Amino acid sequence: MPLLNVGFRAAWRTLSPACYTTLAALAESRGDSALLLKSTSTDIYENLALEDWLHEYVQSRDRHVLLLWRNCPTVVIGRHQNPWQECNLKLMRDQGIQLSRRRSGGGTVYHDLGNINLTFFTSKKKYDRRGNLELVISALKRIRPQLNVLATDRYDLLLNGVFKISGTASKIGRTSAYHHCTLLCNSNRHVLSSVLHSPHQGLKTNATPSIPATVKNLCDEDPTLTCDLLMDAIAMEYARQHSCQSKIMLVDPKDNLLLPGIAKFTQELKSWDWIYGRTPKFSISHYFSVDHNLPGAEVELNMSITHGRIESCNIKLFSDWLPSMMCNQLASDLIGNKFCPTETLILASAYLRVCSQDNELCTKWNALCEQVMAIM
Ligand SMILES: Nc1ncnc2c1ncn2[C@@H]1O[C@H](COP(=O)(O)OC(=O)CCCC[C@@H]2CCSS2)[C@@H](O)[C@H]1O
Structure with missing residues (x-):
């Protein structure tokens, strides 16, 4: 050639x-x-x-x-x-x-x-x-x-x-x-x-x-x-x-x-x-208000993330504006998942089906999940 x-x-x-x-x-x-x-x-x-x-x-x-x-x-x-x-x-x-x-x-x-x-x-x-x-x-x-x-x-x-x-x-x-x-x-x-x-x-x-x-x-x-x-x-x-x-x-x-x-x-x-998975281990601590019109609707979120996956998760509510049982369940289900909005959305939607009869609860739940996804 x-x-x-x-x-x-x-x-x-x-x-x-x-x-x-x-x-x-x-x-x-x-x-x-x-x-x-x-x-x-x-x-x-x-x-x-x-x-x-x-x-x-x-x-x-x-x-x-x-x-x-x-x-x-x-x-x-x-x-x-x-x-x-x-x-x-x-x-x-x-x-x-x-x-x-x-x-x-x-x-x-x-x-x-x-x-x-x-x-x-x-x-x-x-x-x-x-x-x-x-x-x-x-x-x-x-x-x-x-x-x-x-x-x-x-x-x-x-x-x-x-x-x-x-x-x-x-x-x-x-x-x-x-x-x-x-x-x-x-x-x-x-x-x-x-x-x-x-x-x-x-x-x-x-x-x-x-x-x-x-x-x-x-x-x-x-x-x-x-x-x-x-x-x-x-x-x-x-x-x-x-x-x-x-x-x-x-x-x-x-x-x-x-x-x-x-x-x-x-x-x-x-x-x-x-x-994302190559990220060195890190932790986040996030304090936010889910709905400014809802007094006391504040949340503290603590997570540690290893290889991009949630290793530990704690969601703390400052009042009973949302059943704490729901938050605890979400926190425990997030463990092992990717620290990513798509996976969190799938989890959040599954809960939505459970509380679909209660409009107010659904709205609060959506507001919380959106805030969690926004930091991912
Ligand atoms: N495109 C571009 N060019 C120059 N400086 C930038 C640019 N984008 C952001 N910055 C500024 O640099 C700092 C980060 O500076 P810092 O010194 O931390 O990092 C770098 O410079 C890395 C350069 C990598 C070059 C590679 C070449 C091909 S693939 S990428 C950032 O916070 C901005 O203030």
Whole structure:
């Protein structure tokens, strides 16, 4: 197969199904020591799976790869974080914003199509976060010399010395590594700050906390900037510094022929067990009023949650506005369930059938269950 002397994209496009080859083989057959890839997907799980796949299969050789990608609205938590501590899950459900857990450590960020993600794959030896961030700064300076951007000691990029425009995380394997970072061009800052705000106050955990910062979009500094412009500038700079072709190869993370086995990676990243079940053990203590028109309708809820499942639960009423027997039963039935509104709704509905003759009781019961589900 005459792959050695043709561009990546051309080679890929000219392959007939019969001689379809994997991305790893294509990378191997090309002489370049560096590759520039862009994902055609805007699905966070597919894109994180693509990172996993590249880390596993292409990075086994001493090769430099840069992957550019963007996502539809999503919150991305770090590997050892607690989503209930980091974000407003109810608001996210209501607004159709996805939640994902990445494999790298660090804090929580918000992505939408106005945010660019860059993943620098290298061998463990060549892993160089500062070098990568300097490359991004050089690319920015080349297209807009007046921009004042610097990298901090914790590998954030700051605009004008104050505003965060990029956050960093990384994963280091046995022989290979990757460093990935964001770049805010024109994200929705209102959504960003509202979803990265947890309604929980009495949550106790030793999960990694995020370090909140004041963010800014590059677009607010220079309205002529676009994500495409920034991605092209970074790709050019990468090609310049790594002496490789500046042509970007488009990769579809759903392409199981090019990326054998990727579907399994995607499935795992989408699973409840990975996203929620990996949360370090935590406890919540929540005090709320179920109905402000009902004097004394206050509730104290205490729960401990392990691997995302309710391990202990106590629902305390401060008056007899609801039969305490019902609450005790709910508390004991919640044990072992996922700390999630869907499972709780199923339990709550079963009770509703029992008390369906009594309208007032049903209303109070619904109000209580809705409050419990709202904190999940
Ligand atoms: N998109 C984006 N870019 C930069 N900063 C952000 C963003 N979203 C939120 N933030 C701010 O960073 C802090 C969290 O900072 P903190 O330092 O705790 O965490 C990070 O920076 C993690 C970066 C992960 C990058 C990966 C690259 C590909 S997949 S995600 C948050 O509270 C906001 O104030």
